[in-house]
Amino acid sequence: xxxxxxxxxxxxxxxxxxxxxxxxxxxxxxxxxxxxxxxxxxxxxxxxxxxxxxxxxxxxxxxxxxxxxxxxxxxxxxxxxxxxxxxxxxxxxxxxxxxxxxxxxxxxxxxxxxxxxxxxxxxxxxxxxxxxxxxxxxxxxxxxxxxxxxxxxxxxxxxxxxxxxxxxxxxxxxxxxxxxxxxxxxxxxxxxxxxxxxxxxxxxxxxxxxxxxxxxxxxxxxxxxxxxxxxxxxxxxxxxxxxxxxxxxxxxxxxxxxxxxxxxxxxxxxxxxxxxxxxxxxxxxxxxxxxxxxxxxxxxxxxxxxxxxxxxxxxxxxxxxxxxxxxxxxxxxxxxxxxxxxxxxxxxxxxxxxxxxxxxxxxxxxxxxxxxxxxxxxxxxxxxxxxxxxxxxxxxxxxxxxxxxxxxxxxxxxxxxxxxxxxxxxxxxxxxxxxxxxxxxxxxxxxxxxxxxxxxxxxxxxxxxxxxxxxxxxxxxxxxx
Numbered sequence: 124x125x126x127x128x129x130x131x132x133x134x135x136x137x138x139x140x141x142x143x144x145x146x147x148x149x150x151x152x153x154x155x156x157x158x159x160x161x162x163x164x165x166x167x168x169x170x171x172x173x174x175x176x177x178x179x180x181x182x183x184x185x186x187x188x189x190x191x192x193x194x195x196x197x198x199x200x201x202x203x204x205x206x207x208x209x210x211x212x213x214x215x216x217x218x219x220x221x222x223x224x225x226x227x228x229x230x231x232x233x234x235x236x237x238x239x240x241x242x243x244x245x246x247x248x249x250x251x252x253x254x255x256x257x258x259x260x261x262x263x264x265x266x267x268x269x270x271x272x273x274x275x276x277x278x279x280x281x282x283x284x285x286x287x288x289x290x291x292x293x294x295x296x297x298x299x300x301x302x303x304x305x306x307x308x309x310x311x312x313x314x315x316x317x318x319x320x321x322x323x324x325x326x327x328x329x330x331x332x333x334x335x336x337x338x339x340x341x342x343x344x345x346x347x348x349x350x351x352x353x354x355x356x357x358x359x360x361x362x363x364x365x366x367x368x369x370x371x372x373x374x375x376x377x378x379x380x381x382x383x384x385x386x387x388x389x390x391x392x393x394x395x396x397x398x399x400x401x402x403x404x405x406x407x408x409x410x411x412x413x414x415x416x417x418x419x420x421x422x423x424x425x426x427x428x429x430x431x432x433x434x435x436x437x438x439x440x441x442x443x444x445x446x447x448x449x450x451x452x453x454x455x456x457x458x459x460x461x462x463x464x465x466x467x468x469x470x471x472x473x474x475x476x477x478x479x480x481x482x483x484x485x486x487x488x489x490x491x492x493x494x495x496x497x498x499x500x501x502x503x504x505x506x507x508x509x510x511x512x513x514x515x516x517x518x519x520x521x522x523x524x525x526x527x528x529x530x531x532x533x534x535x536x537x538x539x540x541x542x543x544x545x546x547x548x549x550x551x552x553x554x555x556x557x558x559x560x561x562x563x564x565x566x567x568x569x570x571x572x573x574x575x576x577x578x579x580x581x582x583x584x585x586x587x588x589x590x591x592x593x594x595x596x597x598x599x600x601x602x603x604x
Contacts (some may be wrong), residue, residue: 156216160209170256171203177259195264199257206253274299278325284556285464287548288323294463298353302463305347332555336460337415344402344454348462352455354399357387358527362603368474373484376474380603397597401453408453412581417457417564418573421448423584423592433593434586442460451586458565458576467557468568469497472545482536492518496542503553506545512539 176194179185185194233239267273273284289295294302304314317340324330341347365379383483386397395403402408405428411421423435451457473493476482482489501507516535520528528535550557562569570577580594 124483143291146479156212158208158215159212159442161213162205164205165208166202166205169198169205170253173198173260174201177256177263180263188270188276191263192277195267196258199260199264202253202257221521269298271299272301278321280553281325281330284551284554285334288464288466289319289602291548292463292465297463302347302348303341305342305350310342310346315540332553334554335415336464337563338417338451338456338460339449344456349457350458354402355388355404357390358385358389358397358399360397361385366474366478366483368477368490369468370488371484373477373482373490376478382601382603383599384599395437398458401458402455409450410453410457411448411450413448416573417451417460418578420578420584423579427586429451433586433590435590460565461563464561465563466549466556466558466561468541469494469543472549473497475540476541476545482538483531486519486531486534486538488519488522489538492522493538493542497546497550497558501550501552504547504551508543511543511546512536515539515542 164555171329173194176185176190176198180191180194185191234243237352252324271286275282275289289299300335303406304310321330361382361383363383365381367377367379369377384397385397386395388394389396395405400406407424407426409424409426411423413419413421421437424432425435426432455462473482473490476493477490482493492515495518496511499510501510515538516528516532519531519535538559559569562572562574564574564578565576567575567577569575576599577594580592582594584592
């Protein structure tokens with residue numbers, strides 16, 4: 124290969140001492156054009172900042188998670204953009220879109236020339252350095268995008284309710300991806316593709332409020348929940364306590380203890396018992412959901428260990444939303460539909476305040492006023508911060524007089540702060556999340572809205588032979604011994 128393939132350089136092209144076109148022109152750095160110069164500068168700056176950011180995160184000098192967004196996402200994107208602009212500038216010069224255009228039809232590299240060898244070596248060294256840096260960036264970016272902070276705090280407005288509930292849950296030490304993605308490449312790819320759709324919704328504001336929680340997008344519980352919670356393991360029984368106060372008696376609660384037959388495979392009888400019978404390996408329970416919240420259930424199929432399948436039907440077995448009904452195989456999420464993102468029940472939260480003495484039971488009418496304060500519609504969380512304590516003081520002054528409020532100011536302020544904390548942990552007006560927006564399907568506390576066990580155990584689902592799904596309490600409960 125030789126320089127004889129080149130035409131005479133146009134005015135303004137770089138030349139060496141012998142009048143030949145230099146290797147910089149041949150490989151198309153094209154620094155003379157604004158696009159090429161900008162690409163080189165952008166790549167250099169972003170590369171330098173990326174390396175500094177990596178060093179900061181590796182050494183622990185940078186701990187701010189928002190800095191990770193810039194280091195692992197913004198700067199690498201700038202590097203890639205800059206690298207793409209360099210060949211683009213070369214292409215545009217070859218097409219003579221600039222005043223100083225390349226006159227060579229082909230790039231010619233002659234390894235007999237020292238400047239060409241140096242150019243190729245420099246190109247390879249820079250490519251290797253870029254490859255190493257990009258490898259570190261991709262590795263760190265992968266772990267960052269799998270972090271709880273990335274899942275819960277990047278889209279702060281949208282995910283703040285779910286992230287707040289998660290941080291106080293019993294699964295707070297379990298990573299978001301452990302449940303929402305699990306192990307394996309297949310669901311990782313599905314989750315990232317779904318994430319792109321969610322990012323688009325956040326950018327263009329097309330997301331729904333409140334955010335729905337459809338189970339059809341979740342990985343089966345056998346691949347996630349059951350990695351820790353093993354239905355085959357016998358759990359036996361558990362005593363659950365319910366504490367309830369009334370507006371007339373804020374000091375003496377009604378306490379009810381009840382036994383739950385959690386069940387599992389009994390090692391003595393080798394049979395599944397209790398509530399977890401529904402997800403045993405010996406039984407398959409399928410149901411037809413008539414609405415998105417799964418509060419209305421149509422047909423139910425139960426396949427026994429013998430292979431016999433019983434089908435239960437109900438007269439009102441048509442979709443309540445006018446769409447197609449959906450069949451689902453029952454697993455953990457069908458009852459524990461809020462296993463991590465648990466929102467407090469309003470009455471339970473207030474009664475817990477009295478039971479723990481965070482709400483002063485000696486203040487007359489405090490329970491009733493607490494309901495009024497927490498159910499009031501505030502325009503924003505900021506407005507709630509400003510008004511909740513003040514509203515409680517106003518209600519008490521109306522009820523008991525200004526002198527009473529003055530005498531019990533500290534106790535009332537302390538109670539107001541508890542109510543404020545309860546509000547801030549459960550209500551987001553901008554996302555239309557309030558008390559009771561997200562209800563649980565386990566138990567009977569919201570059965571009037573179709574949640575819980577009685578959506579199936581209603582004595583109304585029957586087989587063609589007249590067998591019903593029992594509503595008997597002793598299937599799952601008995602009195603404490």
